[in-house]
Amino acid sequence: MSHSGNNPPPPTDHPQLRLVGADDEPEVTTSSPAEPSRRFAHELSNLLDGALRNLSLAMSRLDEDEVKHAEDETATRLRTANDGMRQMAQLLHRWMRTGVTDPAQLYWQQSTFEDALNYALKMIEPAIEAAGIHLEVDVADDVLQMPAGPLYPVLANALQNAIEAVGHNGWIGLRGRTEADTTTLTVEDNGPGLHPDLPRKPDGSAQLGATTKSTGHGMGLAISQQIAEALQGTISLTDREGGGAILQITWPTNAPKT
Helix, strand or coil: CEEEECCCCCCCCCCCCCECCCCCCCCCCCCCCCCHHHHHHHHHHHHHHHHHHHHHHHHHHCCCCCHHHHHHHHHHHHHHHHHHHHHHHHHHHHHHHHCCCCHHHHECCCCEHHHHHHHHHHHHHHHHHHHCCEEEEEECHHHHCCECCCCHHHHHHHHHHHHHHHCCCCEEEEEEEEECCEEEEEEEECCCCCCCCCCECCCCCECECECCCCCCCCCHHHHHHHHHHHCCCEEEEEECCCCCEEEEEEEECCCCCC
16 A cells, blocks of 8 residues: 555445444453553543544535535545544453453454554545645555454554654645564654653653643643553564654564454
């Protein structure tokens, strides 16, 4: 998949990202007690935000003159919003049944990475359009066909953080490659880069889990780190040469995705 332009690639007919349901319970363990309720609420917030953006944009298009085009696009956005709300219902159902809030255990691997990517792109499309952001997606075919496992929250959080960082008319690049036995996913942007007050590791990369966001919702990186560790991989957030930031997650290609 390769895309360059101001809009994400159009939605495909791939099945929607599938969550663990009541009828296919895997063996799970409860998450660590590091604010699990807030972590769970963060994932719901991401889904709700994307759904509401799609609904808002769909309703505003109803008043435009190009009625036929608006009807076609509105139907697509309403379906996307419906999917997001259904995902939230499934997450809540899962939580009420098992108490599990660990994102690495909420997403089942019967979806491919391509399914997860397409769903993430659909959810951020209104924000990309509204800000005039130039999005480039270049993910190798072998990565697209891999099981998604728990990677959807990593994609969603990385893209949302990049959108917030670049603002209007910015640039975001997403790449996925497999070399030897290692798969690497990279999300970079041309925003202002890492905040100077953000705690750093000795190598200069960001201390994941810290945040300078006033909203208090800056825990997406901590969730992503938890998922990277579950995949026996690593994750880093560094400054990008020339300005901006780079988030990179690397994991063994054959690591279990459950």
